[in-house]
Amino acid sequence: MSRTEELIQRRTAAVATGVATRGIYAAKAENAELWDVDGNRFIDFAAGIAVNNTGHRHPKLLAAVAEQAEAFTHTCFHVAPFEGYVKLAERLNAATPGDFTKKTMLVTTGAEAVENAVKMARAHTGRSGVIAFSGAFHGRTLMGMALCGKVAPYKKAFGAMPPEVYHAAFPNAYHGVTSEMSLAQLEQLFKTTIDADRVAAIIIEPVQGEGGFNIAPPEFLKALREICDTHGIVLIADEVQAGMARTGKLFAMEHSGVAADLVTMAKGLAGGFPLSAVTGRAEIVDAAPAGGIGGTYAGNPLAVAAANAVLEVIEDEGLCARADEIGTRIKGRLSAIAERQGMEAIGDVRGLGAMIAFELVSDRASRAPDAALTQALVKEAEARGLIILPCGTRGNVIRLLPPLTTPMEQVDEALDILEAALEAAVASAARAA
CATH class of the missing domain: 3.90.1150.10 (Aspartate Aminotransferase, domain 1)
Known part of the structure; x- marks a missing residue:
């Protein structure tokens, strides 16, 4: 054997x-x-x-993690914060698209980042509805499952999903779904299913991951931005799979010239160490009350050191x-x-x-x-x-x-x-x- x-x-x-x-x-x-x-x-x-x-x-990541391990491996940022976390937040605030004041929180997984982005949007708007898209993947937690636009294996056998989560069609030129068709379906949702004034957030992957690497057309993302601005809806870009230089830009949204209000990232952020982040408009990120977001392992020092090294490698190489x-x-x-x-x-x-x-x-x-x-x-x-x-x-x-x-x-x-x-x-x- x-x-x-x-x-x-x-x-x-x-x-x-x-x-x-x-x-x-x-x-x-x-x-x-x-x-x-x-x-x-x-x-x-x-x-x-x-x-x-x-x-x-990568040698630079290993060196950064080894250096951090010599100092400390865990403090819990809520108990004893440290400079590496602050430095990474500053870098992500500067790097994400959008010419506005930003803030960042760090957590552990992509699903956690998505959950916290939704919490921020709801706290900021005072609304509860969230719209995602067909084919979407946003994680395996309860809210993540609800946002997913693919039943098997992510929703199958797990019972009722959280309420007030809705889906519109994602544009797919190969299968005949145009941006205009997707936008029309979104407007139909506002007319027949949920008032736009009850929608806290629209979340989208600029390039779908599990859904099949379908690319959101720039004109579609620009139209979403206009819809969100018109109705006071928070636009969330899920860059968990497409971010960190994967698409030829640090963030995939850069291809469209559209800046989301909140960006979620994970995966490539720390090069194999568990770390995720939500970065976005300061007033939205700050809407959650003190203690309402975070976690025991959120922003682990070793993963943070790796992420700071990743950003340097992306630029240097x-x-x-x-x-x-x-x-x-x-x-x-x-x-x-x-x-x-x-x-x-x-x-x-x-x-x-x-x-x-x-x-x-x-x-x-x-x-x-x-x-x-x-x-x-x-x-x-x-x-x-x-x-x-x-x-x-x-x-x-x-x-x-x-x-x-x-x-x-x-x-x-x-x-x-x-x-x-x-x-x-x-x-x-x-x-x-």
């Missing part, structure tokens, strides 16, 4: 079934490479789901430009593969920066999803040494999230593996048919 097989058995016996896992048990990792307990090497195009934007074990360079290489290769005879399964290639996805279909004319081929491709790529992730409300999208520090020769190696894996998965599907 291999070490992997042994660990799979132990995991099955000891770990909750609802915690979904893959069959790769990590032993070590370095930048864009990962080795499992049996010595197999993988190129990591998942990056811990957009967490390791600066790669596994030009990772926004690097994201564009990597993304251009990937999109070009995928588009070339899609034009080949026999590769009609690739229905769409899309993305910003190094946040790239392609949609697999059984028929390009009808654009019918091919979820089975998607799962087969993930498995085949893994067998050949490449870690990739599926996503999308129909389970037929492959998302590629390489570390922004990935050497270009490894990007090309990964794309060679991906192409060979897709050829094998398509051929296997054809034989089965």
Whole structure:
């Protein structure tokens, strides 16, 4: 029995079934490479789901965390605050879009950031309604689930959701949902379901994560900004997956020129250490009463040290430009593969920066999803040494999230593996048919 097989058995016996896992048990990792307990090497195009934007074990992050560990590892910011937290807040206030006075709070997970952003919006407006979008993912907590626009697996079997959470259609050009259609549905919500004067916040991912890497058109985000301004609604940008240089900008909202009132971030913020943040208009962030937001582990000193180092690495190593360079290489290769005879399964290639996805279909004319081929491709790529992730409300999208520090020769190696894996998965599907 291999070490992997042994660990799979132990995991099955000891770990909750609802915690979904893959069959790769990590032993070590370095930048864009990962080795499992049996010595197999993988190129990591998942990056811990957009967490390791600066790669596994970046030397500057490790040094910053080691230095902080020599001083202290936990005080609870509520009990004994420290300078690193204040410094990170100052940097995020300056870095997020918007020419207005901002403040920041730090927590631990993306879901916590979203929950606290909603609390701030409700406290500021005195309203309770929240609008999200189809295909959205905002976390697995109770409010996060309610905001999600995807039932399985995030809402399935968990009963009633919190009230006064509503959804409008997210624009999706590939499937014929225009910005105008989405805005019309939003206005219909105001007429038939909830008065705009009862809406505290509209929350949106500028590039959807779990929903399929769908990009919100700039004109749509500009229209949302106008609607929020007209009705006194707080606009929340969920940058948990798209932020921290992933799309070629520090924040994905920068592509549209629109500034949200509140920005939530996590994942790539601390390069693998658990940290999240809400940054936004000072008057909104300050609406919560003292003690109403925060947490025991919120703003952990080690994670804060890592986040300060991440911001330095992004700037010093030009990772926004690097994201564009990597993304251009990937999109070009995928588009070339899609034009080949026999590769009609690739229905769409899309993305910003190094946040790239392609949609697999059984028929390009009808654009019918091919979820089975998607799962087969993930498995085949893994067998050949490449870690990739599926996503999308129909389970037929492959998302590629390489570390922004990935050497270009490894990007090309990964794309060679991906192409060979897709050829094998398509051929296997054809034989089965």
